[in-house]
Amino acid sequence: MPLQMKYFVLKPRAKAIDDAFAEASQNAMTTYANVIRFIDPELAQQLKTWAREERVRQGTMERPARL
Numbered sequence: 001m002p003l004q005m006k007y008f009v010l011k012p013r014a015k016a017i018d019d020a021f022a023e024a025s026q027n028a029m030t031t032y033a034n035v036i037r038f039i040d041p042e043l044a045q046q047l048k049t050w051a052r053e054e055r056v057r058q059g060t061m062e063r064p065a066r067l
Helices: 020-036 041-059
Strands: none
Touching (some): 020 041
């Protein structure tokens, strides 16, 4: 059965430095913002800022200690 939804929720806040789901959400938000930038420049800028802030926050997280 194919996936069918009305809405798709992105969660850009990472739980760890290697959180691939957060990274994918950040990238998706940036891509969406680029597509709508001429239609709604304010929303596009807010989305880009949010994604960038979360990307920076994720990048400053500590890597888990190796055993």
